[in-house]
Amino acid sequence: MDNTAVRWQRAAERARLANVAVVGEVEAGRWVYLVESATVGTGTYAVRRHPVTRVLSCECAAAERGDWCCMHRAAVLVLRKELPAPTPPAAAPCRYGCGGRGWHADPDGRSAPERCPCRDRLAA
Ligand SMILES: [Zn+2]
Ligand SMILES: [Zn+2]
DSSP states (O other): OOHHHHHHHHHHHHHHHHTOOEEEESSTTSOEEEEEOSSSTTOEEEEEEOTTTOOEEOOSHHHHTTOSOOHHHHHHHHHTTSSOOOOOOOOOOOTTSSTTSSEEOOTTSSSOOEEOHHHHHHHO
């Protein structure tokens, strides 16, 4: 494995440990995802892939420093199965029924996904 692949794998593992959730795709097919921040409360970062250069961008502090690899981008790549998922946590299934995603999608798709109470419990 070259250094690039190792960095992405480490970022994916950090994303798993920090429990950052990919909230969803902003617009289907446009390659813009909202990813929950691990540090800033309920904040989210938009992760985008440039349609021509295919370079991934993020809005987090690491990306602002010029870093091309962060846990938010890794979380999206794992979601899209473009990066192997790190070892899944042996977490108990969520009793609020989110299936461990931490969010409840709006069935009509008209409003934003709702944060699952299990995530507040984890944060407390
Ligand atoms: Zn980021
Ligand atoms: Zn839940």
